[in-house]
Amino acid sequence: MYYSEELIEEVRIRNDIIEIVSSYVKLERKGRRYFGLCPFHNEKSPSFCIEPAKQFFYCFGCNKGGSVIQFIMSIENLDFMDALKFLAERVGIVLPEPEDTEQKEKSRLRMQILDINKEAARFFFATLAGKNGIGAQGYLKNRGLTEKTIRQFGLGLASNGWNDLTKTLLSKGAEENLLLSSGLSLKTKNGELIDRFRDRIMFPIFDIRGNIIGFGGRVIDQSQPKYMNSPDTPVYNKSRELYGLNYARQSKSKKLLIVEGYMDVISLHQADIDYAVASLGTALTQSQAWILKKYAEEVIIAYDSDTAGQAATLRGLDILEKAGCNIRVLLIPDGKDPDEYIKNNGPEKFKNLVDRAISLLDYKIRVEKNMHNLDTVDDKLKLLNSIADILAAHDNSIERELYTKDYAQQYGISLESLNSEVQKKRNRQISKNKPYSLRKNTAFGRELSEIPRIDPKYGELEYVLLVMLCNENRLFEKVSAEYSIDAYVDKSAGKIAEKLYKRLITNNNCVLAELLNVLEPSEASYLVRIAETNSDLEDTDKAIQQILNKLEILKLEDMQKETIERIKNEHDGIIRQKLGLEFSKRAERIAELKRLA
Known part of the structure; x- marks a missing residue:
């Protein structure tokens, strides 16, 4: 069964890889990664790691890697579709037409809730537009909202009756259990159904596909609680929307x-x-x-x-x-x-x-400054130590250097002394959170079971380019101009590039974990391996340019070899001279690119 790329990506985003893997593997945080014993091969020291910020896993021992979807495929021995259903069920996402009876029933309930939410939104909208909504209309106009905006966001009004919405939905054939499951109705102690929302401006909550998954309600007067939201339901979880x-x-x-x-x-x-x-x-x-x-x-x-x-x-x-x-x-x-x-x-x-x-660093330091009155030398010392702690914890070395200079000038201390304190604190933090050594248990140097066939000259460079482009979507225009889909020599990398370029043209964004959704397991593992072994690049712009330069050198060198063969076999002197000039120009370009390396 085919599911849209958007739906597959929603399933992936909703399933935090740390939460999923933690139910199978005992994880320990080391620096920015989490490590554990690999569930896919026997080992005594942990080489299985997860990058929570990037939402993928990789084992340096057996080279298996991918997103949360590939993890479930491997650990549960499921194909892609079944793994997707497994994860969708976990977070309450409706997948079209499941064949399993239990799944079909859950899917039917979700669809019914989406339908009844739509009916409720119409009821609220009509109430706001009617004679009972005059006060609420005045409130929204006083807040500066136009008719167009009210309509765009589907704003409405829950009437002040105890069960106006409930009675309306029951009269249209809705079952009591559905009203309770949707969160639109509550059951009193004597078993009577009443409306959850009463006398409130209503805000429909939409998912990214435009389905109404829940509601928020706001009072017009000073009564409490000021806001009330739908409870978690089979289609709505407030922490994920x-x-x-x-x-x-x-x-x-x-x-x-x-x-x-x-x-x-x-x-x-x-x-x-x-x-x-x-x-x-x-x-x-x-x-x-x-x-x-x-x-x-x-x-x-x-x-x-x-x-x-x-x-x-x-x-x-x-x-x-x-x-x-x-x-x-x-x-x-x-x-x-x-x-x-x-x-x-x-x-x-x-x-x-x-x-x-302002920047993240600026804000943290401003908050810290507001906590000190700076009347005494002791107060200034405490503040500067706090600033040093904040700077030491910041990973970007360029920003660290700029802010260190700035604060040294502001407080009249030498750059050397503040720099020294920042570096000492940073060394302590690095020592405390020393990451697991990736040199142990790695499969580099022996046969890699999860690596696709790649072109020996171009393959790795082209895969590195794809990973960097996933990390820095803003460079797509530059990369695609210098290295189009047709430029890829490695066939597998070219197919992946086609998928990535299409996403970036259509959606303007694509992270690596999203791209992994549509790749074969071996391709996903290799891309993650490339990402893990090229993860400490501070100047991505420069790194991408270097990759493009290396690829250009390889192509020019291939052309030089072809030209040499043509010169050897060419008997026409004029053509040989022309080929020689082309060879010289390319040689100059190769020398120039190598100087830039």
Whole structure:
């Protein structure tokens, strides 16, 4: 059975590889990786590792690797379709027409919930548009929302009756169990069904495919709780969804802006800031962070600036950093939320704030500075030690150096002393979290069981190029211009390039774990091996250019060999002279490229 690439990718994203593998393998964190004894071959020392930020596994002993899908295929001895069903079932994703009776029943329930959610959304929308919705309409207009925006986001109103929605849905043939499973109705102690949502503005929650999977409700007055959300259901889990992502992922912007509430998202989209999303009544989760990483080159976090908002921002930054996101923090003056700021100052000024969002390091150090009053030398020492801790924990050496210089100047201390302290702390951190040595238990130098046939000259370089392109989608235009699909010499790499280039042209993004979804196990294992053994590159732009240069050298050298043979066999002097000139020009280009290496 065929499933869309979008659906396969949703299944992969929803299944955290650490959670899945942990149920089969005892894992221990070492640096940025997790290690354990490989479940696919016998070993005494762990060589099986997982990169949580990249969501793939690799064994340096047997060379098996891939995404969470390949792991389940291997560990459960399932084919691709069965592994996909296994993982989809785990997170409540509906796959079309399962053949298994139990699965068919679960799928039927999910489809029924999606259908009844659609009916509920129509009911809420009609209530808002009717005579009982005049007060709510006034509230939304006072918040600055237009009719077009209300319609776009499907906003509605839950009436103040105890069971208006429940009675309506029952009259249309819905069963009581379905109303309870969907979270739209509750059962009282005396067994009566009542509405979960009453007298609230209703916000339908959409998945990335446009299905209504749940609802959020907000009171108009000052009663509590201010917000109420659907419970987890067979189609909805608040920790795995982002409000507004169904629209934001279509934005031409390469970034996503995380805000706190539904109204912030809606106001921003109305102001043509169409890349805003919100977590759903919960702190940002790791699953949400990986989704953000997939859809954005840059993630900007814009939580409230009060104490709770600041704590949420710091937690969110740690989670986003773990997922490998490029992060900035938006600071809104006077503690306003985005909705309020736009209403008072207009969208252009808010866009200027977005452009001036500060880096992850800047924000962490600002928070630390606010915790010290700096009246005494002792206070300054404590702050500088805290700054040194933050800088030491930061992996980007260029940013570390720039910030170290900046803070040495700010506080009137020598660059050497601050640098020395940062390096000492960094050495301690590295020693404490010393990663497992990859030289032990590796299969390098012996026959590799999970490696496809590759071209001996071009294969590895072309695979490295594909991995780097997955890591840095922004370089696609450059790479595709210099090395088109037709340029690939290795047949397998060429087929993979065709799939990757197509995704990047269509969706503008593709991470390695996503590409692994459509590869043969041997190809997936080899790509992950390449990723693991080329993972410490700080200047990816330079590294990609070097790969392109090496590939060009190989092609030019092949052409030189052909030219030599042609000259040997050519009797026409003029043609021989022309071939000689071509040979000389290529030789100059080869020499130039080798100097750049």
